[in-house]
Structures are given as C-alpha cells and as structure tokens.
Amino acid sequence: MNGGSFSVAAVLLVHAVLLLLNAHAGLCGCYKRIFSFGDAMIDTGNFVHLAAGKAASSKYKEPPYGMTFFGHPTGRICDGRVLLDFYAEALQLPLIPPFLPEKNSGQFPHGANFAVYGGSARGNGFNHIVTLPWHLGVQTDWFQDMLRRIAPPGDRGAKVRQILAESLIIMGEIGATDYSSWFDAGGAREDAVDFIQDVIIDIGHFIEEMILNQGAKAFLVPNMLPMGCRPSYLSRFGSHNHREYDEHGCLRWFNAFSRNHNQALGRYIEVLRRSYPNVKFIYADYYGAAMEFIKNPGRFGIGDPLVACCGGGGPYHTDAECNSTAKIWGDPAHFASWDGVQLTEKAYNIIAQGVLNRQFANPPFPLRC
Numbered sequence: 001m002n003g004g005s006f007s008v009a010a011v012l013l014v015h016a017v018l019l020l021l022n023a024h025a026g027l028c029g030c031y032k033r034i035f036s037f038g039d040a041m042i043d044t045g046n047f048v049h050l051a052a053g054k055a056a057s058s059k060y061k062e063p064p065y066g067m068t069f070f071g072h073p074t075g076r077i078c079d080g081r082v083l084l085d086f087y088a089e090a091l092q093l094p095l096i097p098p099f100l101p102e103k104n105s106g107q108f109p110h111g112a113n114f115a116v117y118g119g120s121a122r123g124n125g126f127n128h129i130v131t132l133p134w135h136l137g138v139q140t141d142w143f144q145d146m147l148r149r150i151a152p153p154g155d156r157g158a159k160v161r162q163i164l165a166e167s168l169i170i171m172g173e174i175g176a177t178d179y180s181s182w183f184d185a186g187g188a189r190e191d192a193v194d195f196i197q198d199v200i201i202d203i204g205h206f207i208e209e210m211i212l213n214q215g216a217k218a219f220l221v222p223n224m225l226p227m228g229c230r231p232s233y234l235s236r237f238g239s240h241n242h243r244e245y246d247e248h249g250c251l252r253w254f255n256a257f258s259r260n261h262n263q264a265l266g267r268y269i270e271v272l273r274r275s276y277p278n279v280k281f282i283y284a285d286y287y288g289a290a291m292e293f294i295k296n297p298g299r300f301g302i303g304d305p306l307v308a309c310c311g312g313g314g315p316y317h318t319d320a321e322c323n324s325t326a327k328i329w330g331d332p333a334h335f336a337s338w339d340g341v342q343l344t345e346k347a348y349n350i351i352a353q354g355v356l357n358r359q360f361a362n363p364p365f366p367l368r369c
C-alpha cells in the first residue's frame with residue numbers, strides 16, 4: 001500500500017467515525033418523556049385496570065385484542081399498537097406505561113399515559129344525564145398525584161418544572177366522547193355545534209394549567225377523526241338519502257361536524273401560541289391523515305375502509321360487538337376499523353407516519369432537537 005492510498009483510507013476512517021458519532025447524537029430524541037391524556041384511541045391499559053372484574057371491560061382482556069402486535073391483550077382497544085406507541089418509538093423511548101397499574105410505585109422515567117377508554121373533555125355529557133367519569137379533570141388529577149410522588153418534596157416546584165421542560169404532552173384526541181354522549185342519546189344533529197366551544201375551552205383550560213403551574217413546554221394537540229366514516233355511526237345513522245353520503249361513503253353531516261370541531265381547535269391553538277410564545281404547540285391533523293386511507297385505501301393495502309375487521313354481519317360488520325367469539329373478517333392489516341369504533345394498528349400506523357413525516361403536523365413533529 002503506498003502513502004497516498006493509506007492517507008485516503010485514514011481520511012475515510014476518520015470520516016466514518018465522525019459519521020457514527022453524528023449518527024449517535026442524532027439518535028437522541030427530542031423529549032425524555034411523554035405524558036398523554038385522551039380516550040380509547042390511546043388507552044394502553046388504564047380502562048381494563050379501572051374496570052377490573054367488571055363485565056364491561058372483560059372483552060378487552062381477551063383475544064382477539066392484541067392479536068397483531070404483542071400477541072396477547074394489553075388493554076389497548078385495538079389489534080395491536082396505538083398512536084402513542086408509534087410516537088414513543090419515533091422519539092426512541094420505550095413503550096409509555098399506562099399510569100393506573102403502576103400508580104403507587106412507578107417512577108415513570110419515560111413518562112406515563114393517563115388516557116382512558118371513555119375519556120372526555122368535560123365531566124358531564126351534553127344530554128345532562130350521562131356522567132363522564134374519566135374526564136380531563138380526573139386524568140390531570142392523576143397526573144398531579146404522580147408528580148407529587150416522583151418529584152422530591154421540598155424542592156417540588158423546581159423538579160416538576162425540570163421534568164416538564166423535557167417532556168412532550170399529548171393532549172388528545174379528546175372530545176369525541178363528549179359529542180357521542182349527545183348523539184348516542186338521540187340529540188339533534190344541528191344542536192351539536194353549540195357544544196364545540198365548551199369542549200375546546202376545557203381542553204385549553206387544562207393545557208394552560210400545565211403551562212402555568214408545571215412549566216410544560218411542548219404539546220401535541222390532535223384533532224378529531226372523520227366521524228362520519230366510523231362504521232358504528234354509519235350503521236346507526238344510515239340513511240336512504242344518498243345525498244347524506246360523500247363520494248367515499250361517509251356521512252357528510254358527521255364529517256362536517258368533525259371539521260367544525262377541528263377548525264375551532266385550530267383557532268384556539270393560534271390563540272395559545274400568541275399567549276405563550278415560548279411553548280411549542282403542534283397541531284396534529286388526524287382528520288387529514290385518516291382521509292388518506294379513506295380516499296385511497298388500496299395505496300395502503302386496505303380493502304373497504306368503512307367496515308370493521310372484528311364484529312358481526314351487516315353492511316359495516318357492526319351487527320355484533322368485537323369479542324372473543326366475534327367474526328374476524330380477515331387480516332387486520334387490510335382493515336382501517338378494528339371493531340367498528342376504534343381503528344386498527346394499521347390505520348394508527350398510517351396516521352402516526354403522516355404526523356411524523358411532517359405532512360399532517362403543524363409545525364413539524366420535533367424528532368430531533
């Protein structure tokens with residue numbers, strides 16, 4: 001080997017080492033922890049813990065829940081991973097544990113998930129009959145309990161602020177349960193828009209509390225899915241008037257309602273940005289990301305995006321609930337809806353990638369700082 005090629009090799013070696021070092025630095029995610037609030041969309045085990053022993057929760061503890069990923073039921077209302085799992089992976093964090101099973105002992109070094117199936121923004125349903133037990137007030141009380149325990153007493157304020165400054169707060173999706181309390185009780189469609197502002201104000205209230213009291217610095221705030229494409233609503237609000245459906249087979253009025261909520265949420269986030277210029281607010285457009293597989297399911301290997309993978313007969317496979325004796329209509333990777341209400345891991349993966357690859361997040365999701 002002559003001197004010239006030796007020095008070329010040496011330069012290449014140095015270059016490779018530098019690349020490795022850079023790659024290593026780049027692997028370091030932007031946030032050390034995720035704290036998340038919401039509903040069944042990202043519940044990873046709180047509901048089945050809360051409802052232990054009660055019939056309502058038992059089906060979620062049985063197959064086929066968890067059949068695609070994990071291989072066993074985990075408390076996720078899904079065949080596998082949910083949005084939160086994909087965000088944790090993207091930030092190179094381990095799976096974020098549900099809070100309740102570890103509430104007395106967990107140190108939550110990578111954060112905790114407070115979202116619960118049935119989680120809502122407000123404590124009361126809009127029909128004034130239903131009480132919504134797992135609302136944001138309850139979820140944020142759990143969050144305070146955890147902070148009291150993991151932040152050493154005496155120095156509490158400073159330690160809490162340090163933890164929160166390194167954390168991403170995922171606020172939602174939340175609100176769908178509030179509205180469904182109205183629609184499920186037979187409330188008039190045209191009245192539902194009157195409730196949007198109440199839901200948004202509640203979401204904003206808890207965001208501001210976390211900024212002012214704990215020093216939270218970064219929020220991911222997802223909007224609402226196109227509800228008019230949900231199989232359970234399609235079968236419940238089915239109509240003979242074809243004009244009620246859009247070209248994809250979704251209910252126009254219900255999707256318009258989702259967009260109404262989403263526009264109000266977007267406007268509120270603008271207000272928060274002006275009030276707290278040092279806090280990051282990432283608006284995650286789940287509606288837009290989900291419309292990709294509604295409009296063009298074949299691109300993702302999905303068949304009919306408007307039918308449940310697990311359930312019963314009927315045009316939307318919703319004639320029976322998804323439980324251990326329900327029909328599985330095929331490989332969940334070919335479906336967007338898991339049980340007629342919640343989505344499949346496949347659909348969550350598509351939405352999460354849409355948020356992570358910047359197309360459906362504003363500003364872009366900060367994978368690296």
Ligand SMILES: *[C@@H]1O[C@H](CO)[C@@H](O)[C@H](O)[C@H]1NC(C)=O
Binds near residue numbers: 319322324325
């Ligand atoms: C599953 O749900 C159906 C109703 O949709 C019910 O008839 C059946 O008994 C349930 N199976 C189990 C194991 O609970």
